[in-house]
Amino acid sequence: MDRNTRRRFDTILEEVLDQLPQWIHDLIDEVPLHVEDYPSDELLHQMNIAHRGQLCGLYTGIPLTDRSIRQSGTMPDVVTIYREGVINAAANAHGMVTDNRLRREIRITLLHELGHHHGLDEDDLRELGYG
16 A cells, blocks of 8 residues: 555544544544554454455454453454555445545444444444444
8 A cells, every 4th residue: 555545544534533423532542443554364364354455444352242350351452444445445336436435434434343342243233334
C-alpha cells in the first residue's frame, strides 16, 4: 500500500471518528482501535480466508456477554481495521473508491467490530445493517 493511499484512508478514518457520538469514543478508550494495511498470513490461515483483501476488520477479545472473573489476566480486547479490506469493500464494479463509499465502509467496519465486543454475532450484525 502506498503512502498516499494510507494517508487518504487515515484522513477519512479521522473524519469518521470525529462524527461518531461520544459514547463510541468512550468505548474506543476501552477497546483500542488498531489500523493495519492488511492481516498477516498466519491470521488468514487461522481464519481460513483465501485473500487478505477480504478481511476488513477483526475483534479480538472476550465479548462482554461472555466475561467472567475466571478470565482475569487475559489479553486486552482490540479492534483492528485493515485498510486493504475496507478499500476493497468500498470499491465499485470498476474498482473506483469514492471518499463517501470509503467513509461508509470504515464506519460499518468499526461499528461491526465494536458490535462483536458487545456480544453480537454475524447474524445480529447483518440484521442491523453492519454485516
